[in-house]
Amino acid sequence: MSEATLEISLTVNGEQVTKTVPVRQHLVDFLRNELGFTGSHLGCEHGVCGACSVRVDDAVVRGCLMLAVQADGAKVETVEGLNETGEIADLQKNFVERNAMQCGYCTPGMLITAAELLREPKPVSREEIREHLSGNFCRCTGYHAIVDAVETTINTRLEEG
Amino acid sequence: MKAPKFNYIRAESRQQALELLDQLGEDGRILAGGQSLMPTLNMRLSQPGTLIDINKVTDLSGITLEDGIVRIGAMTRHVEVANSPIIAENLPLIAEAMQHVAHHAVRNRGTIGGSIALADPAAEMPACVLALGATLVVESINGRREIAAEDYFKGLYETARAANELLVEILIPAEKSDNVSVFLELAQRHGDFAMAGLACVARVSNKTFEELRLVYFGSEDRPTLGAGAIAAVVGQTWSAECKEAAANALADDLDPMTNLQGSAAMKLHLQKVLTGRALDAAIERAEAV
Amino acid sequence: MNKETPLTLLDKPNSYVGRTLSRDAAKRAVAGRGRYTDDIMPARTLHAAFVRSPYGHAKILSIDVEAAKQQQGVALVMTGAELAEMCTGPWVGTLVCFDGMKSEPQHPMAIDRACWQGEPVVMVVATSRAEAEDAAELVTVEYEELPVVIDKETALDPGTPIIHPNLGDNLAFEKTIETGDVEKAVAEADIVIEDTFTFGRHTAVSLEPRALLAEYDPGTERLTIHTSSQCPHMIQAVFARTLGVPEHNVRIVAPDVGGSFGLKIHTFGDEIAATAAAIKLARPVKFIADRLESFATDIHARENRVKGRIAVTKEGIITSMDIDVRSGAGAYSQYPRTSVFEANQILNITGGPYAHENYRASTQVVYLNKVPTSQYRAVGHPIGNTVGESLVDQAAAACGIDPMEFRRRNVMRDDSYPRISAAGIEMRDLSHQQCLETLVDRMGYDALLEEQAEYRKKGIQRGIGIAAFIKGTAPGPAGYYGAGGAPISSQDSCTIKLEPSGGVICMVGVTDQGQGVDTVMGQIAAATLGIPMESVRVIEGDTDAVPYGGGTYASRATAIGGEATYQAAMMLRAEILEIAGVLLQAEPDTLDILDGHVVDKGDSASRISLAEIGRIGHFQVAELPNHIQHTLSATYRFRLKDALYIFTNGIQGAYVEVDTDTGFIKLLNHWVIEDCGRVINPQLADEQVRGGCVQGLGGALYEECVYDSAGQLQNATLADYLVPMAGEMPDIEVAHIQTHTGVSELGAKGVGESGTGAAPAVVMNAVNDAIRPFGGKVTAQPMSPETILKALGKV
Structure with missing residues (x-):
């Protein structure tokens, strides 16, 4: 069988992209290898670790569980894009100040996942934050610092309205 | 861990998907939410000739309520089910179960139809549709067929859906206002597949179960109705003896599978525990109404 | 101070x-x-994938690579024999400091025989990883299955097959240390407690898997390797020596490293193979282990069975401790750090916080047809601490003494250093007493006991655990690596x-x-x-x-x-x-x-x-x-001058709730008081402890590489090998006592492993505290729901 390919057009971090890709290529391999957005990482490639989390049409998805060709026509955002727009600047700052990462490999996925809680911030307990992040594996921190950073960000946003 | 080569066709309509399914036979695989299929592709555990992507087929998703029946399109994503006021109001069992389905990112993409079509024995939705007496609607180029949930789940990942059929819709009678439902699941970590689980729908009057459905999952090769346990409870005033009778009857209802999560004996024990807890909770909820 | x-x-x-x-x-x-290794993408990079043994033990009868070579995009297909021709010789994973230790010479890829499921057999190098995997599927290897050795308990029995006949048996190493007179102490003791503990196999599961990008310039004969490594100079020495490239021509760069935990201090055959391909092809070659091959090839650790015994007076004074350790290694001793370090550490540290003077500890490390084992965060300590601290708890209960008070009576005095431990190791600058009293204060120990009693009345079973510990950090040249003969700088x-x-x-x-x-x-x-x-x-x-x-x-x-x-x-x-x-x-x-x-x-x-x-x-x-x-x-x-290690110490506390009907454990609170000497950056030190704790908790509750009787790893996915996730882990309170080490002017000791070393011990003690009124006791990790239910006699 020869390699089947397909041309796709999509928006990645605000820029229009048109590329011909192998149909079997998953979204994160496309973002990393074809576009150089290496902020999304591969940790398991079977949908468990969350390191490859990206946003597709405003919803967080596992980038390894979606084919690049399925993103045709979609709006895709990676951590690089969120960094550029400043949408999560406070969350990023709190991650740094609280040292809510060590090796940093899980961090982009954690940020993108945690950002969901910030869209319409409402009071949440630490347990709820933990539940929300429960699909993102971090081997380094033990999660406590990550929960702290997310909690601080939500509380600050609530206080500042 | 890269997927093997395959062909890919994005179906533009339901009809096109059905035609492709028919033409390709065993060689074609439906790509719905992909949350179970994609891992097996990446691991090269499945090697389909052609993936038929139905994500762009718009008339396969949505939730409506008509004449006391909730219709859920097969491509409705878990997140939409979880956030649906129709589901919250009419199918509280499913709303409760949704909290146990994987994680946010997976719920954003995974679909209820995909879960039921795959029939993973530890998944929540198959148990719910069986407990709620749902009808599963499948279509092929030859037409439409309705299958009762009782007749749909045939074994480990085996269903009554033929290879050329597409699951298109799930029809679920709205829970009656005097019903209560309880969904319990034991998983070691949040969002994991169940070690043992139970979907319970009941009508309770004066601490007596007048109607009851108990569907067990996670321990069996398919969602399984606990007929003996139900019989031990229905018509009885709820009591410690009644609880014990239900637990005892369960030994004949279930035939748990030993797997990495534990032995058959442990799973039977857990299902007994969950039975008591679910029925306690049902009584409590009925009294709270 | x-x-x-x-x-x-x-x-x-x-x-x-x-x-x-x-x-x-x-x-x-x-x-x-x-910027991690896989983020570096030089032009014309090739990608390696491997055909790996599907069997736990098999003779390789033939290999047919022709179809793979014809595949589109394939640049090279290399067998183990072809790779061996590029290498200076097989590795032998022994260190001379482990007297009598033996291991079979090991080639980077299997040649005639594969000894564990996952051992590399053939490498395929192609223009993409997907194409390399496509071609790998076309390699045909004919195997003849051989009997496997899976059970460490029977590995030395006469009827058991011998994995490497040249070695004569399946024994890698044995050792006994003895101080004082254990038998006399036992004979004279008021109370003697004996128990047996078992520990599942773990693996590191760094989120970034092993990763390597090798580039070779034939003009200057320079080899540059970017790799996710903790020890660039060791990798330089091993790769240079194995591949016959002058060491000074080899540059190792470790860019951002996505977690390591000891995994990335080792050398792996597939990495040597990918580097050999880069030399042969004079093109960049990348090898990124995927998650499945991570489980099947990353070092494993922790598979041990320990029989332990403690003798105490009725006043609650420990008079002796003795342990016997059966340690399950893999098919080879991991080069160059060996697979026996873990057992040796268990011997060194069990019962380490206490002042008793009679100690005997012996081990036999045996080969099994499983992934080779080696150093993983807090080597040996989770095991030694669990055994020692469980025995201490059981002795305290037998004496009718509160476990905190029991420890108070037995820990080494803070004013007693330097001194020699029961295991014969010099201890300096420790602070067990101060740590213990700080824990009492931080936990609110007395109030917690009252709260526990109140919950008991309501039918809710909560447990309080305590575990004191020592931790060997920063090993010196007098110990293993310097004296062992391997190219590892201490x-x-x-x-x-x-x-x-x-x-x-x-x-x-x-x-x-x-x-x-x-x-x-x-x-x-x-x-x-x-x-x-x-x-x-x-x-x-x-x-x-x-x-x-x-x-x-x-x-x-x-x-x-x-x-x-x-x-x-x-x-x-x-x-x-x-x-x-x-x-x-x-x-x-x-x-x-x-x-x-x-x-x-x-x-x-x-x-x-x-x-x-x-x-x-x-x-x-x-x-x-x-x-x-x-x-x-x-x-x-x-360098350290005389000391074997800079020992640190501390104590952990845990508060858990056990659902005695389901066997589920809920972690409520966790405390760590530890003494890493001078703290340079308090936040970073705290986070080392927290992350380390959770790594220990994962092992205590969930993690185990499960093999079937044919030597097949049963749970080699992240869906089946359960790591700790945010939803189930507790917040962790950390405090530091700062007793500067006297061996340096800086005064800092190590802090990276203190959490991991004692977390399994403290949570097991807490669980046992919760279920003790029901006569239940758990001595096996991971403490799965079934383990708990069995302990309670419910299954």
């Missing part, structure tokens, strides 16, 4: 040392600008330079995997030199740049590398002050450096900036007299 330590530059008010500062690397990580160095701008470059052999080694070294250098943090740049992880060193393992980076940095900075400081003295016509000892300026000690008035010293020192040397030949750089190498 237990004893008076002379004040140093580091103790100045506003010193960077002892202060929480955030990491530069963190700022890159949150922007998605981390010393480390820092080269520090003043640039013309007044900025400082600090190059260290220790490496960062996210702990914040670079930040910590920067803090030490800046504090010592009296310059702003922004003026220091730390370089690590590049053998072309940094002085030779061991890298990061065994909680050594701050303890060893930190002292090297401190001393190098002191030397540079002396040079700077000497030049300043000449320029200012002042005695150097009347001068100080503050905020990047040389100042008078008396009034702190700025006399000359470091930038000016740098400018003159590098550009205007004619302004200096001829006898000043300073290079404005200094290198210091630090």
